[in-house]
Amino acid sequence: MNGATPPHSIGDLSTRTGVPVRTIRFYSDTGLLPPTARTAAGYRRYDDAAVDRLHLIGVLRELDVDLATIRQVLTGDLSVAEVAAAHADATVLRIRALRLRHSLLRLVARRRPSPEETVFMHRLTRLTCDERRRMVADFVAALGAGPPRARDAxxxxxxxxxxxxxxxxxxxxxxxxxxxxxxxxxxxxxRVADAALPPADEDVLPGVDPEVAAELVLFVRRTVAAAREAGVDPESADAAPVVDTVMRRFAAALGRPDGPSLREWAARRFEKGHDPLAERYWQLVWTVNDWQVVPGHLPFQPWMARALRAVTTPTRRGDARAGAK
Known part of the structure; x- marks a missing residue:
């Protein structure tokens, strides 16, 4: 500019860029935006390059780049591309953290936990991947130190x-x-040490010939899976035909009449050894791992036991027709 005074005052820079005068003065005092020259009265003046420099500072600050990094960009120690790549990675991590925080807030709002439970939930969500895996490993290791029956679990x-x-x-x-x-x-x-694995099909019906028991339990398993896929509630009227089908098969195979006595016996057999809390554990594992829950792989015993308790007597269409008359 051939010794001419640079044209832009701090006020002019603020008008051109939208950056407050106080902020420009701060950038100037910290050396990010040194004045190009000063007037005889000591006022700061800036050239057109300073306007471009201030625009760059403003963009980087809007992208949440810290002042120390901006200084490295302005001195040429770092390129804008290098800073952008690093902050893109950091932004991904922040987005993940915000999503996790959002999910936690929704969970707290839904569960309405006590203050102590809220602190516990928050601590759980802040664990690193390695810390979460160590927590699971400690749980499994504790079972390994238990009684011999826990080995299968x-x-x-x-x-x-x-x-x-x-x-x-x-x-x-x-x-x-x-x-x-x-x-x-x-x-x-x-509890999970005793119920982590379901019994073998032939062991569900003790006292019954193993081959007959295995065939009956396989039939129940498939029948219950079909009912589940159809959305049948075990305690609804829709479960009655399912129970009737199963118990007719049992009556024929065991040589016993289908009635309250046989149904009570079957219900006790299906309830024995099944722990709903252990089943809940596996369902939670499937959810956490985002695995598809296949109805045929779910324990069938609780569904069948609930249905047997709800439908205590065989459904007889003839009785129903007689009652309608």
């Missing part, structure tokens, strides 16, 4: 460990929190 648990993804859905986060609560419960550890 330990083997089963190791085949399907819960692994919360970095960006869980609301359902996955809720399942993870519930799982963590279960794993911290000493009573649950004792």
């Amino acid at each position: 330990l083997a089963a648990l190791r085949t399907a460990l819960p692994d919360l993804p970095d960006e869980p859905s609301d359902a996955q986060l809720a399942a993870w929190v519930e799982l963590a609560e279960l794993m911290a419960d000493e009573d649950f550890r004792a």
Whole structure:
């Protein structure tokens, strides 16, 4: 400019860029935007390059780049591309954190936990991936130190460990929190040691010929899976035909009449050895891992037991027709 005074005052820069005068003065005092020159009275003046520099500072600050990094860009130690790449990665992590925070807030609002439970839930969601895996490993290891009967449970648990993804859905986060609560419960550890694996088909009906028992239980398993896929509630009227079909098969195979006595016997057999809390654990694992729940792989005993208790006597269409007259 051949010694001419630079044309822009701080006020002019503020008008051109929208940056407050106080902020421009701060940038100037910290060396990010040094004045190009000063007037005889000591007022700062800036050239057109300073306007461009201020625009760049403003963009980087809007992208949440810290002042120290901006200084490196302005001095040429870092390129804008390098800073953009690094902050893009950092932004991904912040987005994940915000999504997790959003899911946690929704979970707290839905569950209405106590203050202590809220703190526990928050701590769980802040665990790193390695910390979550260590927590699961400690739970499994505790079973390994238990009685010999826990060995089958330990083997089963190791085949399907819960692994919360970095960006869980609301359902996955809720399942993870519930799982963590279960794993911290000493009573649950004792229960899952006894019920982590369902009994073999032939063991569900003790006292029955093993081949007959295996065939009957396989029939029940398939029948219950079909009912579940059809959305049949075990305690609804729609469950009655399912129960009738199963019990006719039982009556024929065992040589016993289908009646309250046989149904009570079957209900007790299906209830024995099944722990709904252990079943809940596996359902939560499926949710956390985002695995598809196949109805045929769900324990069939609780559905059948509930249906048998709800439908205590055989459905007789003839009786129904007689009552209608």
